Amino acid sequence: MTRPSNPSKRRPQANEDEEPAEEVPSEAEGTPEKKERVLHTRVPAVLERELKRFADNLRIPVSNLVRAILEDAMEVAGSASQSIEGRLAHAAEELGKGRERLTKRVLPDPLADVFAYQPVTLAQEAICAKCQKTLEAGDRAHLGLTDAPSQGPKARLFVCNSCLPRS
Numbered sequence: 608m609t610r611p612s613n614p615s616k617r618r619p620q621a622n623e624d625e626e627p628a629e630e631v632p633s634e635a636e637g638t639p640e641k642k643e644r645v646l647h648t649r650v651p652a653v654l655e656r657e658l659k660r661f662a663d664n665l666r667i668p669v670s671n672l673v674r675a676i677l678e679d680a681m682e683v684a685g686s687a688s689q690s691i692e693g694r695l696a697h698a699a700e701e702l703g704k705g706r707e708r709l710t711k712r713v714l715p716d717p718l719a720d721v722f723a724y725q726p727v728t729l730a731q732e733a734i735c736a737k738c739q740k741t742l743e744a745g746d747r748a749h750l751g752l753t754d755a756p757s758q759g760p761k762a763r764l765f766v767c768n769s770c771l772p773r774s
Contacts (some may be wrong), residue, residue, distance in 0.1 A: 679774060721751035721764060733763075737770035 650658075662672040717736040727750050733742045742748050742765060749771050751764035 717764065718751055718766065718772065720753045720755060720769060722754065723752045724766065726751040727765075729765070733765040735767040735770055736764045737766050740770075741765055742767055 651686055658669055658672060662669040665672065727748055729742055729744050729746050729748055731744050733748065734740070735742055735748075738752065746767075748765045751766060753764070755762065
């Protein structure tokens with residue numbers, strides 16, 4: 608013989624708690640706002656007793672206490688993640704500066720043998736020897752003149768206006 612199921616004891620289906628919150632106009636402002644939703648969760652008996660005791664001491668319902676605790680926890684988590692993101696961005700910036708300083712010390716200056724710079728208008732694409740910026744055909748640049756024997760187009764040193772050394 609099967610027992611009739613008790614509707615109050617049945618478990619909710621996965622989709623039942625995932626309904627979208629309805630928007631209703633706020634009486635004061637006339638703007639839509641979300642209805643409050645009920646969130647069911649399981650907690651250990653010890654935690655339940657502590658929450659009830661704490662709520663009784665504050666003379667507020669347990670649901671208000673839990674809501675306040677969750678809101679505070681979310682606010683703290685948001686603040687912490689923003690702080691961490693800021694620190695990570697600062698650390699990445701410092702790492703970039705350190706890498707740049709190290710590169711300057713380790714790599715030889717590509718313009719060390721240049722004795723003069725000739726202003727030119729590029730007829731074809733080139734790369735700035737100092738900052739590695741792509742210089743387009745038609746751009747103004749400076750050709751670095753050296754005493755080194757010519758080794759073809761690869762040996763030409765071009766620098767953009769911002770990398771041109773000023774004496």
